[in-house]
Amino acid sequence: MIVQNEAISKQYVSWGEIREIIYDICQKIDKSKVDVICGISVGGLVPASFFSLELQEKNVVSVSCQSYNGYKRGKVVIKNGPEKCFLEGKKILLVDDIFDSGNTIVRVSEHLYEYYGVASVDAAALYLNTDHYKYEYPTYWGKETSKWIVFPWEVSYSEFAH
Numbered sequence: 396m397i398v399q400n401e402a403i404s405k406q407y408v409s410w411g412e413i414r415e416i417i418y419d420i421c422q423k424i425d426k427s428k429v430d431v432i433c434g435i436s437v438g439g440l441v442p443a444s445f446f447s448l449e450l451q452e453k454n455v456v457s458v459s460c461q462s463y464n465g466y467k468r469g470k471v472v473i474k475n476g477p478e479k480c481f482l483e484g485k486k487i488l489l490v491d492d493i494f495d496s497g498n499t500i501v502r503v504s505e506h507l508y509e510y511y512g513v514a515s516v517d518a519a520a521l522y523l524n525t526d527h528y529k530y531e532y533p534t535y536w537g538k539e540t541s542k543w544i545v546f547p548w549e550v551s552y553s554e555f556a557h
Contacts, residue, residue, distance in 0.1 A: 406542040408521075413547060416521050416537035417442065421449040423535055428517060430485040433458055435503055436474075438492035441548045442521055446490055456481065458503055471502035482511040493522040493544055497530035521546075 432452055434443025436459040447455045459474040476482075487507055494500055500518050507513045518533035526541040 403543045404541075405545050406540060407545045407550065408547060410547045413442075413445070413521065417445045417449055420519055420521075420535045420537050421446065424450065424488065424517075424519070426450055426452070428486050428515065429488045430454060430514075431456060431482060432488045432490060433482075433503075433507070435460060435489065435491040435499060438546075439490045439520075441546070442492055442519075443490040446488065446519065450488075452488075458506070460499060460503060471498050473503065473506050476506075476511075479511055482507065482513050484512060484514050486515045487513050487517070489516050489518045491518070491520045492546055493524060493540075494518070494520045494528055494533055494536060495524045496527045497533075500533055501530055 429450060429452055431454040432443050432447050432450070434440045434455065434457045436457045440457055443455055443457070447453060456477040458476040461472050461474060489500065489503060489507070491500060500520070504516045504518065507516050517535065519535035520533065521537045522540050522544050523532070523536040523538070524541060525539045
């Protein structure tokens with residue numbers, strides 16, 4: 396269970412805003428550089444689905460990893476992913492909901508190159524946290540923020556669960 400910390404400044408994002416952000420990012424993506432869309436579980440799964448629809452790319456997989464326990468950030472641990480032969484030599488569009496510290500995107504990118512032998516990795520996220528991000532900026536992001544973003548699928552799920 397995630398314990399909410401009321402001291403954190405939150406920004407709620409609508410489905411319409413998500414649609415606009417994904418559309419804007421997809422206008423910048425060269426489709427010939429994408430063989431497979433890879434969503435980072437859990438936050439990148441919904442956006443990866445929308446990127447798939449917008450880019451008309453049906454090859455979609457996920458990589459499961461964990462780096463948070465509630466609001467506390469920890470080491471990024473890769474849990475599972477697709478069969479190795481499915482990604483080997485492919486051009487990957489790696490998708491997450493937000494680039495926060497950058498640890499997740501860097502760790503998963505390294506894993507894609509080292510374990511899967513992919514040809515390239517371009518990373519896309521809806522938001523980039525400019526206060527926390529500590530690596531070279533990723534290929535694509537929609538908006539910059541310093542707040543805790545609450546995505547519409549998180550709100551919908553929490554309302555459904557209660």
